[in-house]
Amino acid sequence: MAYPKSGANSKSAATRPRTKRKGRSVFSRFAWLIWTLVTSGSVAGWMISDIPVVGPVVEDFVASGSVKDVESLTSVVSQSPALASLTSELLHRLADSAAPSKAGAAAAPTSGARLQKPPDTIRIGSYNIQVFGTGKLGKPAVVDVLVQLVRHCDIVAIQEIRSKDDTVLPQFVAAVNADGSRYDFAIGPRLGRTVSTEQYAFVYDTDRIELDRSSVGTIVDTNDLLHREPFVARFRARVGQVGTPFSFWLINIHTDPDEVASEIDVLADVFQVMQTARPDEDDVILLGDLNASDQQLGRLGQVPGITCVVTGITTNTRRTKMYDNLLFQRFATTEFTGRWGVVDVQAVFGLTLEQALEVSDHLPIWAEFRAYESPPVSNTARRPDRSWQ
Amino acid sequence: MSDVTVLAQQLREGQVAQRQRAAEQLAQSGEDASVAAVELVQAAGDEEQVREWAVAALEQLGPPPTAAIRQLCGLTAHENELVGYWAVTLLGRLGPAAVTAVSALTDTLQHSPHQAVRQRAAWALGQVGDGSAPVIAALTRAAGAEDPRLARLATQALAQLQ
Known part of the structure; x- marks a missing residue:
């Protein structure tokens, strides 16, 4: 079993909730679920930098950070009739659309200027960008919506990158960074049982988030229980002003819609395995397109203390189904502030349903966490984390 | 003909770009695309840009007629x-x-x-x-x-x- 180098511990075993001590036996029971480092060149986003944005129209469009130039807008619209009504004003109406009661509004992005993000919290998102490939990149107005959605999160777990072209994500991240942002990415291998494959990715703001590069990996599933094995990585906030920066595992998943129940059950094992992956990490957040509602979580929903962030609201663009979610153990990940949302892309950008569907058939979801470690329910002292140094 | 029927026909008979667009629109049609189930299955063997959208449509169209x-x-x-x-x-x-x-x-x-x-x-x-x-x-x-x-x-x- 190839675990990443653990480095110095930041959270002693004593800080971890008692239930997590069961993890070792769980790990033994599910020894088929191990994870390994993924080392191919296509995986490390930092290895492919400075990829140009697609075409001059897009470059101008994105570089401006807005649609000030009528001619550029016309060019964009002519390439994407379904988004013809997209205007500069609408592009900048991105605010957090509401999950009832808990979600709050965020500042709308400003034209040509980077977003001002809160210093003491981070926002983690998940987004199934349906068939994210060269075709979608070739639609500048769609790219601009996606760019603005990503900029509102500090990390986004992306599902459904489908392309033989390895430059899709580098090009997209370059577009995100066109306003001076410094996002980077980690992308997983192509996964699937046929020639039709998908990739997962994490896109994150390096000004606010650190990736533990030795942690990036794909769950190894020797018995082929999962169609698209989860992509995992460990991150740490770098914006906290108080205390130890919040660090956490992310497990990125897109289940097979025909085997949801069995795969969700297996994800319970994945979750518990990742809890034991490092003795110094008690925060595990599973996020992605589960193809299941908060009421259909099987054994995953029975993991002690497991909490669904998204409840009582649909997450597909048609607003008929709940597919996407973020889950963690509430007594461990006490950094969750209680704020979360499902971005209603259609409403926020003033799109028709057809236009919104051109962006994706899913909506992005997000949750907010404190940027520094909060004590777990079993409150004990923590040791400083030196593994990032 | 319904929109989906037209798209199914385009998927069968159109040029590559038209087939891609048809598959994409069917992928945005949710379960309504089930009427085009056979054409979408056949399109799964098409060129990549058509195939990927066809697969996306197939994943979510539910049971066929x-x-x-x-x-x-x-x-x-x-x-x-x-x-x-x-x-x-x-x-x-x-x-x-x-x-x-x-x-x-x-x-x-x-x-x-x-x-x-x-x-x-x-x-x-x-x-x-x-x-x-x-x-x-x-x-x-x-x-x-x-x-x-x-x-x-x-x-x-x-x-x-x-």
């Missing part, structure tokens, strides 16, 4: 792995309504050269739920396969038939 069973049965043995895979998958989604597809599914389980298609055939037979002797025999053999996923799915299907 029962009127498509005969054509889907004919596609289960298609030489293109993805076409066979999706034909079998859609038949499985129909559950007991696809009982007339049992023979094709059983044949696929035993003879498809594609591992992923055989696996899905085992799953589909469990969904259809026909416990006739040839089905039981084929699933029992598959349950002893070296491929752990095929063996597991066949075992699960046998349990569903009991």
Whole structure:
């Protein structure tokens, strides 16, 4: 079993909730679920930098950070009739659309200027960008919506990158960074049982988030229980002003819609395995397109203390189904502030349903966490984390 | 003709760009795209830009119309792995309504050269739920396969038939 180098511990075993001590036996029971480092060149986003944005129209469009130039807008619209009504004003109406009661509004992005993000919290998102490939990149107005959605999160777990072209994500991240942002990415291998494959990715703001590069990996599933094995990585906030920066595992998943129940059950094992992956990490957040509602979580929903962030609201663009979610153990990940949302892309950008569907058939979801470690329910002292140094 | 019917026709007869656009629009149609199930399965064997949208549409269209069973049965043995895979998958989604597809599914389980298609055939037979002797025999053999996923799915299907 190839675990990443653990480095110095930041959270002693004593800080971890008692239930997590069961993890070792769980790990033994599910020894088929191990994870390994993924080392191919296509995986490390930092290895492919400075990829140009697609075409001059897009470059101008994105570089401006807005649609000030009528001619550029016309060019964009002519390439994407379904988004013809997209205007500069609408592009900048991105605010957090509401999950009832808990979600709050965020500042709308400003034209040509980077977003001002809160210093003491981070926002983690998940987004199934349906068939994210060269075709979608070739639609500048769609790219601009996606760019603005990503900029509102500090990390986004992306599902459904489908392309033989390895430059899709580098090009997209370059577009995100066109306003001076410094996002980077980690992308997983192509996964699937046929020639039709998908990739997962994490896109994150390096000004606010650190990736533990030795942690990036794909769950190894020797018995082929999962169609698209989860992509995992460990991150740490770098914006906290108080205390130890919040660090956490992310497990990125897109289940097979025909085997949801069995795969969700297996994800319970994945979750518990990742809890034991490092003795110094008690925060595990599973996020992605589960193809299941908060009421259909099987054994995953029975993991002690497991909490669904998204409840009582649909997450597909048609607003008929709940597919996407973020889950963690509430007594461990006490950094969750209680704020979360499902971005209603259609409403926020003033799109028709057809236009919104051109962006994706899913909506992005997000949750907010404190940027520094909060004590777990079993409150004990923590040791400083030196593994990032 | 309905919009979906028009898109299905474009998927059958259009040029590559038109087929891609049709597949994309069907992928944005959710379960309404089921009317075009057969065309989408066939498009799974098309060029990449068409195929990926066709697969996206197939993933979410739910069960196909029962009127498509005969054509889907004919596609289960298609030489293109993805076409066979999706034909079998859609038949499985129909559950007991696809009982007339049992023979094709059983044949696929035993003879498809594609591992992923055989696996899905085992799953589909469990969904259809026909416990006739040839089905039981084929699933029992598959349950002893070296491929752990095929063996597991066949075992699960046998349990569903009991």
